[in-house]
Amino acid sequence: MIRVQQEDFDVGAEIKALTKGNPSIGGVVSFIGLVRDIAGDRSIDTMTLEHYPGMTEKMLARIEEEAQERWNLDASLIIHRYGPLNPGDQIVLTITASAHRQDAFEANEFLMDWLKTKAPFWKREAGADGDNWVEAKDSDDVAAARWSP
């Protein structure tokens, strides 16, 4: 399942809902991305996430599908927020559930690496010294490329 939303999410409730009624699940991995108050040597007051409605959902669904094909997953969930966020706020949640932990761990890392380079989101950071668009990092491409067949 994928969700793109402005509202915050409750990780415990999401895990419970995702695993409910499926006793074949033996392990659940969740990753929660948070907004930091520092970017390089800049202090950040707010971060605003813009996205491409329609294409975002399409790409997230495809990334999840790819993970389902590559690993033995019983359930998975991606939630990505957009709009204005503050340091400490949750931005992104990936949950992977499988019979054995290795599939859940690997698939979760894959989801995060791929969504960073394939989902159309853009971050704008605002601090006391003004605001700017966050630039993509080469290290993100490197992280995503290690999952290439």
Added chain:
Amino acid sequence: MTLMYFAWLKQKIGMGEEELTPHDNVVTVADLIDWLCSRGDNFATAFEDRDVIRVAINQEFAELDDPIAGAAEIAFFPPVTGGQT
């Protein structure tokens, strides 16, 4: 067709979306950018560095030399920066 601009492209161009019918001699994405740049300085400035421009045709990633024939929606944007750093 619908053209969409995101992030700093949207800011530099001054709008997020417009309906346009490009000239017949506009065949590829690169042609489309050339044509857009001829429409005003705001476009010329936004598309100045093409290495940092990404494009999607009908919500699928595309390349600068891809044809635009039959496209209903073309979006231009900088490299994506979602997820968590």
